[in-house]
Amino acid sequence: AGVVTLDPGFTNTASTTSAITYIDGDAGVLRYRGYPIEQLAERSSFLEVSYLLIYGELPTADQLTAFTQRVQRHTLLHEDLKRFFDGFPRDAHPMPVLSSAVSALSTFYQDSLNPFDEEQVELSTVRLLAKLPTIAAYAHKKSIGQPLLYPDNRLGLLENFLRLSFGLPAEDYEIDPAMVKALDLLFVLHADHEQNCSTSTVRLVGSGQANLFASVSAGIHALSGPLHGGANSAVLTMLDDIRASDDDVDTFMTRVKNKEKGVRLMGFGHRVYKNYDPRAAIVKKTADEVLGKLGKRDEMLDIAMRLEEIALHDDYFVSRKLYPNVDFYTGLIYKAMGFPTKMFTVLFALGRLPGWIAQWREMMNDPQTKIGRPRQVYTGVVERDYVNLGERG
Numbered sequence: 001a002g003v004v005t006l007d008p009g010f011t012n013t014a015s016t017t018s019a020i021t022y023i024d025g026d027a028g029v030l031r032y033r034g035y036p037i038e039q040l041a042e043r044s045s046f047l048e049v050s051y052l053l054i055y056g057e058l059p060t061a062d063q064l065t066a067f068t069q070r071v072q073r074h075t076l077l078h079e080d081l082k083r084f085f086d087g088f089p090r091d092a093h094p095m096p097v098l099s100s101a102v103s104a105l106s107t108f109y110q111d112s113l114n115p116f117d118e119e120q121v122e123l124s125t126v127r128l129l130a131k132l133p134t135i136a137a138y139a140h141k142k143s144i145g146q147p148l149l150y151p152d153n154r155l156g157l158l159e160n161f162l163r164l165s166f167g168l169p170a171e172d173y174e175i176d177p178a179m180v181k182a183l184d185l186l187f188v189l190h191a192d193h194e195q196n197c198s199t200s201t202v203r204l205v206g207s208g209q210a211n212l213f214a215s216v217s218a219g220i221h222a223l224s225g226p227l228h229g230g231a232n233s234a235v236l237t238m239l240d241d242i243r244a245s246d247d248d249v250d251t252f253m254t255r256v257k258n259k260e261k262g263v264r265l266m267g268f269g270h271r272v273y274k275n276y277d278p279r280a281a282i283v284k285k286t287a288d289e290v291l292g293k294l295g296k297r298d299e300m301l302d303i304a305m306r307l308e309e310i311a312l313h314d315d316y317f318v319s320r321k322l323y324p325n326v327d328f329y330t331g332l333i334y335k336a337m338g339f340p341t342k343m344f345t346v347l348f349a350l351g352r353l354p355g356w357i358a359q360w361r362e363m364m365n366d367p368q369t370k371i372g373r374p375r376q377v378y379t380g381v382v383e384r385d386y387v388n389l390g391e392r393g
């Protein structure tokens with residue numbers, strides 16, 4: 001009852017209180033549990049940040065070791081789940097494969113589905129953190145027709161992921177520490193972003209008391225869209241198209257500004273940031289460095305920088321406060337690492353996982369939580385009488 005307020009896209013409606021991530025969009029500030037993203041990017045690591053987001057505090061050295069070991073022990077997939085990958089078509093996009101496999105985890109781990117049993121939630125948390133990289137690597141291997149390797153739990157989580165993604169059974173895979181470091185940094189930057197589309201999805205599904213695997217699986221689907229996580233691969237497609245048009249950046253920008261249907265400057269703009277996305281600033285700074293280190297300086301980076309330069313001085317973008325977001329430069333780094341464009345959003349999902357888990361757990365422990373059930377403003381016909389089939393004009 002009461003007055004229903006219309007707020008399409010929830011631009012002005014808070015769905016929850018949260019103590020996990022703070023964003024000041026006008027100032028371009030992002031903090032996890034109070035720690036500035038710049039400090040975490042420089043000094044922390046993905047698993048440490050995962051711990052911070054999920055449990056609320058930075059771990060002690062012992063806590064981090066125990067957490068890391070627990071996660072590393074759970075990377076193996078059940079043989080029957082591994083066989084799922086045979087069933088998908090060869091050219092299946094890895095995002096729905098990722099989401100389907102996560103969904104299937106609820107059939108394999110029925111001992112960790114109760115959202116109100118702390119031990120079970122803990123177990124499903126560790127299982128997800130450990131198995132999502134394996135699932136992601138298998139989705140990739142499947143799409144290129146190569147055999148699936150078993151995880152090697154002597155390796156760190158990301159080292160293992162790179163080996164599972166790029167290694168071959170009969171060869172030693174040499175892990176490049178620069179690549180591990182870059183991936184770790186990108187995952188730290190993606191780890192949480194308060195109530196974005198996928199996180200809100202995870203919460204909404206979980207608010208009906210669906211289990212963690214089901215909620216995260218839904219979140220992965222939400223992330224896949226080009227306005228959300230799918231933007232990182234859309235940026236690369238856009239840069240590719242521009243390169244194919246003899247680098248005609250100006251024609252492309254005119255189409256964007258004329259609002260041609262479906263044409264946006266991908267990787268630009270954000271619902272909350274009306275200033276430079278602090279994550280994009282860090283990625284931009286490191287993109288050059290990382291591409292240099294990996295020996296893959298990319299002409300598409302030049303196109304991206306030219307686009308940014310134009311946009312930052314163009315009235316269309318300036319007046320709408322459109323700045324590069326996190327997705328603008330990440331794809332170039334993923335590409336340099338050897339991932340195909342289709343995998344970029346999967347990598348985003350790997351990075352965002354601890355945020356989804358932390359937000360889902362926060363919601364389950366919040367006494368204010370109710371089932372998510374938005375209202376509507378009805379605009380249809382008020383009432384009319386049914387007309388029999390033979391009498392309809």
Ligand code: CMC
Nearest residue numbers: 226227228229231264265266267268269270271320325327
């Ligand atoms: N290129 C051209 N025009 C744009 C863009 C863009 N990338 N983004 C927004 N605009 C325009 C939009 O047309 C509108 O113009 P007007 O006021 O004349 O109608 C104005 O700017 C406001 O845009 P909006 O669509 O109302 O803003 P929103 O908050 O609903 O959308 C957004 C935010 C991120 C979906 C949007 O900026 C966008 O589509 N960006 C491109 C896709 C992208 O990079 N997404 C990744 C977001 S960051 C990571 C993540 O969340 O996954």
